[in-house]
Amino acid sequence: xxxxxxxxxxxxxxxxxxxxxxxxxxxxxxxxxxxxxxxxxxxxxxxxxxxxxxxxxxxxxxxxxxxxxxxxxxxxxxxxxxxxxxxxxxxxxxxxxxxxxxxxxxxxxxxxx
Amino acid sequence: xxxxxxxxxxxxxxxxxxxxxxxxxxxxxxxxxxxxxxxxxxxxxxxxxxxxxxxxxxxxxxxxxxxxxxxxxxxxxxxxxxxxxxxxxxxxxxxxxxxxxxxxxxxxxxxxxxx
Numbered sequence: 001x002x003x004x005x006x007x008x009x010x011x012x013x014x015x016x017x018x019x020x021x022x023x024x025x026x027x028x029x030x031x032x033x034x035x036x037x038x039x040x041x042x043x044x045x046x047x048x049x050x051x052x053x054x055x056x057x058x059x060x061x062x063x064x065x066x067x068x069x070x071x072x073x074x075x076x077x078x079x080x081x082x083x084x085x086x087x088x089x090x091x092x093x094x095x096x097x098x099x100x101x102x103x104x105x106x107x108x109x110x111x112x113x
Numbered sequence: 114x115x116x117x118x119x120x121x122x123x124x125x126x127x128x129x130x131x132x133x134x135x136x137x138x139x140x141x142x143x144x145x146x147x148x149x150x151x152x153x154x155x156x157x158x159x160x161x162x163x164x165x166x167x168x169x170x171x172x173x174x175x176x177x178x179x180x181x182x183x184x185x186x187x188x189x190x191x192x193x194x195x196x197x198x199x200x201x202x203x204x205x206x207x208x209x210x211x212x213x214x215x216x217x218x219x220x221x222x223x224x225x226x227x228x
Contacts, residue, residue, distance in 0.1 A: 033216060042117070042203055042219035043156075088155070092215055099144040099163065099207045099215035100171075105155035 004032075004089040004104030012110045019076040021107040023089030024069075030092045032065055032072050033101065037086045046074075046087075051094070079111045116140070117220040119204050125226045132191040134223055136204030144207045145187035146217065147171075147179065149200040156203065162187055194227045201225075 007022045023032070031050045035043040049056045049065045049072070056063045062075040076083055086108050090101040120135035136145065146161040148171075158171030160179040168179050176198060180188045187206075191198055201224050205217040 031215075035217075035219075040201075040222070040224070042221045043205075043217075045216045045218070048216055090217075099209060099217075100146075100158070100161060100169075101215065101217060103148075103156040105153065 004091055004102065006087070006089055006104045006107040008107060009105070010108045010110070012112065013079055014112050015079060015081055017079055017111075019079050019083070019109055019111070021074045021087050021109070023072045023074070023104055025072075025089075025091050025102075026070065027091075028094040029067070030094050032063075033090045033092070034061075034063060034072075034074050035088045035090060035103075037088065037106070039085070043088065076109075079109075081111050081113045083109060084111050085109060117204060117206055117218050119202075119220040119223050121223050122221060123224050123226075125228065126191075126194050127228055128195060130191075130194050130227075132194050132225070132227075134189040134191075134202055134204075134225070136187045136189070136206075136220055137185055138187075138206040138218070139185065140206070140208070140218070141184065142206035142208040142218075143184075144209075144215070145181065146205040146207075147177075147187065147189045148203045148205065149173070149198075150203055150222075151200050159189065196227050199225060199227045 033048045034046045086106040088106045090103045117138045147159045148156040162181040178190045204220040207215045207217045
């Protein structure tokens, strides 16, 4: 069963603009992760934020987590055409010790040159 | 770097055939996963394994089985392939020893077409 739901389903922007994607989830979590998938390829882990953290940065990525609202956002600053990909959020549920993650359906980001 | 490899990038099989999809990881990860990915449905977990010879059903195990005889290898078996199993299959591995967050490392995927 899906845990996360990304919003929007699709996002189209120009190079240099910022891209913001949102993720909502339903149950208590240990952590929330964001992954990227280039067309027809496997997923690549981008960033992990734990349930006791509110914000995390990695290069041009900024992730926020609001556990009271059960939501997260991924901000990509100064987007490039190479950022074109699908982005998925995944949650590790509290109480789960087997490493299972629950993925959303993804946001398709298109960055135009 | 962690490397997860899958035996084929593209595979075409006939209805009723027995199909084996192989996944190998080289980082001694305890956990391994098989997902299928279909447009609009995201990633759906078929089976996962947290140790050799151990397996757990995911959300859509029907029509599939798995085998994990060695720690580095996790096989997905379609006992009798059907056209509704045409999909992208993704293998992943993870370890709780890394960051404690179970981040998953994915293979490149196998695009299976069943005719």
